[in-house]
Amino acid sequence: MAMETLAAARAQMEVSLAFHMVFAALGIGMPALMAASEALWLRTGRAEYRDLARKWAKATALTFAIGAVSGTALSFELGLLWPRFMAMAGGIVGPAFALEGYAFFLEAIFLGLYLYGWDRLSPRAHLWTGVGVGVSGMISGILVVAANAWMQEPAGARFVAGQAVDVHALAPFLSPAWPQMALHSTLSCYIATGFAAAGVYALGMLRGRRDAYHRAGLTLALALGTAAALLQPLSGDISAKHIARSQPAKLAAAEAHFETQRGAPIIVGGVPDAEARTVRGAIRIPRLLSFLATERFDGEVKGLNDFPREQWPNVLVTHTAFDVMVGSAFAMIGLGIWFWFVRWRKCEPGRWLLRALVAGSPLGIVALEAGWIVTEVGRQPWIVRGVMLTRDGVTPVGGVAATFFGFSLLYLVLGTALALLLRRLATGAPLAFATKPAADAEVAHAR
Amino acid sequence: MPADLAAGLALVALIAYAVLAGADFGGGIWDALARAPRRDEQRDAIAHAMGPVWEANHVWLIFVVVLLFSCFPAAYAALSIALFAPFHLVLLGIILRGAAFVFRAYSPQSIRRPGRPGRAARRWGAVFGAASVITPVLLGMCLGAVSAGNLRVAGGQVEIEGVAPWLRPLSLAMGGFALAVCAYLAAVYLANETAGALREDFRRRALAAGTAVVAMSALMLPLLAVEAPHLWHGLLSARAAPVLAVGVAAALLSGWALWRRRPRLARAATIAQTACLLAGWGIAQHPFIIYPDVTVHGAAAHEATLRFVLWSTPFGMALLLPALWWLFRVFKGPVTG
Numbered sequence: 001m002a003m004e005t006l007a008a009a010r011a012q013m014e015v016s017l018a019f020h021m022v023f024a025a026l027g028i029g030m031p032a033l034m035a036a037s038e039a040l041w042l043r044t045g046r047a048e049y050r051d052l053a054r055k056w057a058k059a060t061a062l063t064f065a066i067g068a069v070s071g072t073a074l075s076f077e078l079g080l081l082w083p084r085f086m087a088m089a090g091g092i093v094g095p096a097f098a099l100e101g102y103a104f105f106l107e108a109i110f111l112g113l114y115l116y117g118w119d120r121l122s123p124r125a126h127l128w129t130g131v132g133v134g135v136s137g138m139i140s141g142i143l144v145v146a147a148n149a150w151m152q153e154p155a156g157a158r159f160v161a162g163q164a165v166d167v168h169a170l171a172p173f174l175s176p177a178w179p180q181m182a183l184h185s186t187l188s189c190y191i192a193t194g195f196a197a198a199g200v201y202a203l204g205m206l207r208g209r210r211d212a213y214h215r216a217g218l219t220l221a222l223a224l225g226t227a228a229a230l231l232q233p234l235s236g237d238i239s240a241k242h243i244a245r246s247q248p249a250k251l252a253a254a255e256a257h258f259e260t261q262r263g264a265p266i267i268v269g270g271v272p273d274a275e276a277r278t279v280r281g282a283i284r285i286p287r288l289l290s291f292l293a294t295e296r297f298d299g300e301v302k303g304l305n306d307f308p309r310e311q312w313p314n315v316l317v318t319h320t321a322f323d324v325m326v327g328s329a330f331a332m333i334g335l336g337i338w339f340w341f342v343r344w345r346k347c348e349p350g351r352w353l354l355r356a357l358v359a360g361s362p363l364g365i366v367a368l369e370a371g372w373i374v375t376e377v378g379r380q381p382w383i384v385r386g387v388m389l390t391r392d393g394v395t396p397v398g399g400v401a402a403t404f405f406g407f408s409l410l411y412l413v414l415g416t417a418l419a420l421l422l423r424r425l426a427t428g429a430p431l432a433f434a435t436k437p438a439a440d441a442e443v444a445h446a447r
Numbered sequence: 448m449p450a451d452l453a454a455g456l457a458l459v460a461l462i463a464y465a466v467l468a469g470a471d472f473g474g475g476i477w478d479a480l481a482r483a484p485r486r487d488e489q490r491d492a493i494a495h496a497m498g499p500v501w502e503a504n505h506v507w508l509i510f511v512v513v514l515l516f517s518c519f520p521a522a523y524a525a526l527s528i529a530l531f532a533p534f535h536l537v538l539l540g541i542i543l544r545g546a547a548f549v550f551r552a553y554s555p556q557s558i559r560r561p562g563r564p565g566r567a568a569r570r571w572g573a574v575f576g577a578a579s580v581i582t583p584v585l586l587g588m589c590l591g592a593v594s595a596g597n598l599r600v601a602g603g604q605v606e607i608e609g610v611a612p613w614l615r616p617l618s619l620a621m622g623g624f625a626l627a628v629c630a631y632l633a634a635v636y637l638a639n640e641t642a643g644a645l646r647e648d649f650r651r652r653a654l655a656a657g658t659a660v661v662a663m664s665a666l667m668l669p670l671l672a673v674e675a676p677h678l679w680h681g682l683l684s685a686r687a688a689p690v691l692a693v694g695v696a697a698a699l700l701s702g703w704a705l706w707r708r709r710p711r712l713a714r715a716a717t718i719a720q721t722a723c724l725l726a727g728w729g730i731a732q733h734p735f736i737i738y739p740d741v742t743v744h745g746a747a748a749h750e751a752t753l754r755f756v757l758w759s760t761p762f763g764m765a766l767l768l769p770a771l772w773w774l775f776r777v778f779k780g781p782v783t784g
Contacts, residue, residue, distance in 0.1 A: 062549055068502055069545035073538045075512045079527030080534055086516055087524035087603070091748025094517020095755045101513050102763040105506045109770045112499035113777060120777050167748075169755035396605075397531040410539065414546050421553050 006391050008400035009081040012407055016074055017376075018369055019411040023067035023418075025368055028141050028186070029193020029224070030060040031111075031134035037220055038127050048213040052220065053130075054118075056197075058425055060133070061115050066418055068108065070411075081400065085383050085393030089150075092157055092164055096146040096172035103140035107133055141189065142182040149178035151384050152375070153246055159387050180242050181375075184235045187228045188371060192364030194225020195332055199361020200426040202354040210348070218339075218349070218357075225364065226336030232329055237292065244293035247385065248302040250378035253313040254322035255289055256282070257303050264289040264301040269323055272315045277305065279319075313378045321373035328367035335360045450747035452757055453518040454736070457511055458729040462722045464507035466632065469625075469721070471501045473633020475544060475579020476626070477652060478572065485648060490572070492641050492649075493633075494552065499778040501548065503771065508541075518753055521603070522736040522746035528605040529598045529737075533585050533613045540582030547575035580626065587625025591618030593737050594728075595675050600740040617667070617674040624663040628721060631656035635701065635717045639710045640779070650705060653713070657702050677738060681731030690730060694723025 034056035041049035075097070079086045110132035117126055149172065150156075156171030157164040168174060201217035243251045251257070256272035256279045257264060266289045270282025290299040304312055335356055342349055349357075383390040474493040481489040516523040527534065551571035592598055592612035599606045612618065634653035638646050671679045681687055701716035734742045747753060 058553065062553055065502065065545050065549040068505065069542045072505070072509055072512075072541055075509055075516075076527075076534055076538050079516060079523050080531055083524035083527045086527070087520050090516035090520030090523055091518070091752040094513065094520075094748065094752050095759070097513045098517055098756055098759060099763075101506070101510050102759075102767060104509065105503065105767055106770055108502040108506050109767075109774045112503055112774055116499035117777060164749070167751050169751040395528060395531065397528055399531070403531075403535050406535075406539070410542065414542070417546075417550055421550060424555070425553070 005396075005398065005400050006394045008404045009394045010390070012400060012404040013077060013081055014376075015404070015408050015411060016070065016077055017372070019415060020067065020070040020074055021368060021372060022192075022365055023063045023070060024141065025189040025192045025365070026063040026196070027060065027067040028134075028137045028189040030056055030063060030197075031130060031137055032190065033193065033197060033220060033224060034060055034114075035127065035130035035134050036224070037216075038130055040220075042123055042127060046212070046216075048211075048216045051213055052217050055217075055425065057115055057130075059422060060111070062418060062421060062425075064107075064111055066414065068104075071104075073407075080403075081395055082383065082393040083395050085388060088162065088164060088388060088393075089384060092154075092167055092171045093147040093150055095169060096143055096150070100140045100143040103136045103143055107136040107140060110136060138186060138189075141186060145182045145185055146172040146175065146178045148375075149175040149181045151382075152181070152379055153177040154384050154387055162388065176246065177242065180235065180239045184232070184239050184371070187232045187235055188364070188368045190224050190228035191232060191329075191332060192368045194221050194223075194228065195335070195357075195364040196361050197221035198225060199358045202349070202357035202361070205349065206351065206354045206358065219343070222336060222339050222357075225332065226340060229329065229332045229336050233333070236326075236329070240292050241295070244301065247378070249304065249307045249311060250313060250318070250374075251293065252302060252304045252307075253315045253318040253378050254374050255301075256315055256319040257289065257301060258305055260300065260303040260306050262290065262300045263287045263298045264293075264303075266292070267319075270319075272319050274304075274312065274315045311381060313380045318374055318378045321370040321377065325367045325370035325374060328363040328370065331360060332363050332367070449750065449753040449757055450518070450743050451733075453514065453747070453753050454733070454743045455729075456757070456760060457514040457518070458726065460507050460510040460514060461729075462725045464504070464511060465628070465725055466718050466721050467504035468501070468507060469583065469629045470632040470636050471497050471504055472544070472579045472583045473629035473631070473656075474637070475548075475576050476630045477633055477637070477649075479576025479580060480652075485645060488645055489648060492637060492645055494548075496637060496640050497548070498552070500774060501545075503774060505541075505545065514756065517756055518748050519736055519743070519746040520748055522741045524603075525598075525600045525605050525737060525741055525746075526593070529600075529607060530589055530592060530613060532611070533589050533592070537582060537585045537589065540578045540585060543574055544578035544582060547571045547578060551575060583625045583629045584622035585613075587622035588613045588618040590625070590728075591615070591621035594678050594732060596677065596738045598737055600737060615674065617670045620663065620667040620670050624660070624667055627656055627659035627663045628724075631660050632717055632721060635705065635710070635713050638705070639714050646710070650708070650710070653705050654702075657705065660698070675738070678728075678731055681733075682727060684731065686733075687727045687730040690723050691727040694720050694727055697723060 034053050037049045037056060038053040040046070041053060079090075110129045113121065113129040114126065114133055117129060121129065153175045154171075155176065156168035156174040158166045172178070198218055198221040201214045201221065204214045205218065240251065243254075255264075256267050256270065258277040258279075263286070265284040265286045267279055268283040268285065270279040272279045287297040290301055291297050293299060293301050304315065338353055339349065339357070342353060379385055381389050381391070383393040474497050478490050478493050481487075481493075512523075515526075548571075551568050554568035554571060555565045592615075595612055595615055595617050597608045597610075597612040597615065599608060609615075631653060634649045634656050638649040638653055641649060671682070682691060697716045697719035701713045701720055704710070704713035704716055732738065734744065736743060736746055
C-alpha cells in the first residue's frame with residue numbers, strides 16, 4: 001500500500017513537473033526573443049521584426065498561461081503529495097518561493113501590459129514591458145531553483161531527529177548547489193526555446209518561404225540558442241566538478257561508474273547493469289572523467305561501490321538521461337556552428353542544414369527534460385539529501401493512483417491542444433497589421 | 448506576533464484573490480450563462496475585461512499558498528492530507544479555466560471574431576464556463592471545511608470525523624455563497640466596463656446575483672449556528688462584528704447603487720463588502736487556522752522564516768503595487784475612444 005502510494009506520488013510529481021518544465025522554459029525563452037525582435041524593429045523599422053515580435057508574443061501568451069496554471073498545480077502538489085516533506089521543509093524553502101512569487105507576479109503584470117498594450121502604450125514603454133516580462137521570468141526561474149538546490153544540498157539549518165532547528169532565513173540561497181544549478185537551468189531554457197523556434201522557420205524555408213520574415217526568425221532564434229548552447233558546456237563543467245565533490249553518488253550514477261578509481265574513464269552510452277555492477281557496450285574515453293571531475297587525469301573518482309546499495313540512485317535511468325542530455329547538447333552546438341559558418345560564408349542555408357535544424361528542434365527540450373531526470377533521479381532515494389527519504393515524505397492518503405491517472409490524462413489533452421495551436425500559429429504567414437491585441441489580429445488571418 | 452502578522456498577510460492576499468480573481472471566475476460564469484440577443488457581445492466584453500489582468504489576478508492564489516506553506520507548514524501539511532480530493536478538484540478547475548481561456552482566444556475563429564465562433568473555440572468556451580463555476584464552489588467548500596471543526600489534527604496525524612468535512616451542509620452552503628459572490632462581483636465590474644444595452648444586461652445580472660448572495664447568506668447563517676457555533680460566536684464577537692457590520696452596510700449600499708444605476712459606487716461598495724466579509728471570517732477564525740486543533744502559533748514556522756517573509760513584504764510590494772496600479776490604470780481606467 002505505502003509503496004504503491006509512493007510510486008504513484010512520484011509518478012504524478014514527475015508528470016506534473018515534466019509538463020510544467022517545457023512551458024516554464026519557453027515562458028523564459030520566448031519573451032527574450034519577443035523583446036529582442038521588438039527592439040530590432042524600433043531600431044531598424046523593418047516590418048519582419050515587428051511581425052516576429054507579434055507572433056512570439058502570442059506564443060508567449062499561450063505558453064505562459066499553461067506554465068502559470070501548471071506551476072500553480074505544482075505548488076499545491078508539493079503539499080498534496082509530500083505533506084510530511086512540506087511540514088518539515090516548507091518553512092525553510094519558503095523564502096525562495098516567496099521571492100519567486102514577486103518575480104512571477106511582475107512577469108504576469110508585464111505580460112498583460114505587453115500583450116494588450118500594443119496600441120495603448122508608447123512604443124518605448126511597450127518594449128520595456130516586454131523586457132520586463134523576460135527579465136522577471138528569468139529571475140523567477142533562478143529563484144525557484146534555489147528551493148530545489150536546497151533539496152539537493154541542504155544548508156542553513158541543523159537537523160535534530162528529523163526536525164529542522166536553527167533555520168536561517170536565507171537557507172535556500174545558502175545551498176552551494178544553487179549558483180551552478182541556476183546558471184545551468186537558465187541557459188537550458190534559452191537553448192530549448194532557440195532551437196525549437198529555429199525549427200519552425202527552417203521548416204518554413206524548406207517549404208519555399210525564403211522571405212525576410214523567415215530569415216530573421218531563423219537568425220534570431222539561432223542567435224539565442226547558439227549563444228546559450230556554447231556557454232552550456234562551461235556551466236556543465238562547473239556543475240560536474242561541484243557534483244563530484246558534493247553528490248558523488250549522483251555523479252557515479254550519471255557516469256555509470258561503479259569502481260572507485262584513479263584515472264577514471266568517461267563512459268559514453270552502454271547499458272549499466274546495477275546487479276552485475278558493469279556497463280555493457282559502452283565507449284570508454286580513458287582518464288577523462290577524472291580530469292573533468294578533479295582537474296587531474298589521475299584524480300580519484302568515487303564509484304557507486306563506495307555507497308550502500310540502498311542509497312544508489314537508479315543507475316540505468318540516470319546514466320541514460322545523462323548521455324541523452326550531453327549528446328543533445330553537442331548536437332545543438334554542432335548545428336549552431338554549422339548555421340553560423342554558412343552565414344559567415346554569406347551563403348543561403350542549404351536544404352540539408354534546414355533539414356538538420358528541423359530534426360534538431362526538439363533537442364533543447366529533450367536535453368532539458370533529460371537534465372532534470374539526472375538531477376532528480378540522481379538525488380534518490382532522498383527527498384532532502386541526507387535528511388529525509390522520499391518515502392518518508394509521501395502522503396498517507398490513499399487513491400494517489402487515481403489522481404495520477406487523472407492528471408496525466410489532463411496534461412495529455414492540454415499538451416496536445418497546445419501543440420496544435422502552436423503549430424497553427426507557427427505555420428501562419430506574417431500577420432496582417434492589426435493593432436489590436438492577439439485575438440483580434442488572429443481574426444485577420446484566421447482564414 | 449510575527450505569526451499573527453503573517454496570518455494577517457495571508458488573509459489580505461486571500462481577500463485580494465477573492466476580489467480580483469473571484470470576478471474572473473464570475474466572468475466565466477456569465478460567459479456560460481450568456482444569452483441572446485447579445486450573447487456574443489457579452490462574451491466579448493468578458494474576454495476583453497479579463498484578458499490583460501486574469502493572470503496577474505491569479506497570482507494572488509499562489510501568494511496565499513506560498514504564505515501558508517512558508518509560514519504555517521504544519522497547517523499546510525494537514526490541509527493537504529485532509530482536503531486531498533477537493534484540492535485536486537480545485538486544481539483541475541484552475542488548470543482547465545486558465546488553459547481554456549487562452550486556448551479559446553487563440554482557436555481558429557476565436558470568440559472575438561464577429562459572428563459565430565468556431566467549433567474549437569465554442570468547446571473551449573464551454574470548458575472555461577464549467578471550470579469557472581466549479582472552482583469557486585470548491586474553494587468555498589474548502590473554506591467551510593476549515594471552519595467547521597470536523598477536521599481534527601492530533602500529533603501530526605489528520606483524522607476526519609464523520610462525513611468528509613468539505614461535503615457537510617455548511618461547506619456546501621459556503622460553496623454556493625462563494626459562487627454567488629463571484630457572479631455578483633463580475634457582473635458589477637462588467638456593468639462598469641460596458642455601456643448601453645450591454646451595461647443594462649450586466650446590471651440585471653448583478654441584481655440577480657445580489658439576490659442570490661442574500662439568499663445564500665440566509666441559508667448559511669442558521670447552518671453556522673448549528674454546525675460551527677464557535678465561528679458563529681466569533682462572528683458576533685466584539686472583534687469581528689464591527690467589520691461584518693461595515694460589510695453588510697457596504698452590501699446594502701452596493702445593491703442600492705446598482706438599483707439607482709450608479710455603477711462606480713456599486714463597484715466600490717461591492718469590493719468593500721467582499722473584503723469585509725472575508726476579513727470578518729478571518730478575525731472570527733483567529734487564532735485557529737483549522738478549528739479546533741491547528742492554531743496560528745502552533746503551526747507557525749521558524750521565527751527566521753516568518754521574519755524574512757514579513758520584512759520582504761514591503762520591498763516586494765514596493766515593486767508590485769506600482770506595476771499593478773499601472774496595469775489597472777491602462778486597462779481599467781476611464782474608457783477612452
